Amino acid sequence: MYLFFFTLLMVLFMYVNQSAIYERQEERLSAYALKQEVLKDSLMTLNDVIAEADYFSLINNDAATAYFERLEMTPIEVEEQVKEAIYEKNLSKGGNPLVALAPMNGEWRINRVEFLNHRWIIADFSNGSLWGEVLLSYFYGQDLSLDITPIQTILH
Secondary structure, eight states: OHHHHHHHHHHHHHHHHHHHHHHHHHHHHHHHHHHHHHHHHHHHHHHHHHHHHTTSOSTTOHHHHHHHHHTTOOHHHHHHHHHHHHHHGGGSTTSOTTSOSOOOSSOOEEEEEEEOSSSEEEEEEEOSSOEEEEEEEEEEOTTOOEEEEEEEEEEO
């Protein structure tokens, strides 16, 4: 009889213990499912933000892609060539000539370049103590010569 009670107590103990474990696992799974939904929503929001930020870009612009296809170039090649040409001008004595400002406390250097479309670029420049932005226009001629012209310069 003691054996029967002992077995009954053991079975009861195991049942209660397994029920508690099962409930904790269910709570964890629910929490993970909720967290997964939140992460999916965050990911969708970030994708929307990225799509909005890429609205003005060379690679995502169909008109720019068609324009460069006529020149037998890809937008990636154009970005690389134009960036290289702009950064090479940083090596000029007196600073980058695309920054239409007189040197102040050092020479102006272009630090970052963003393509807006197949004609315009916005670039960040500084001399180490002052910063600004310049709007540039670029154009490929029939002989594929590159012409880069500053349109407007602002100093912060």
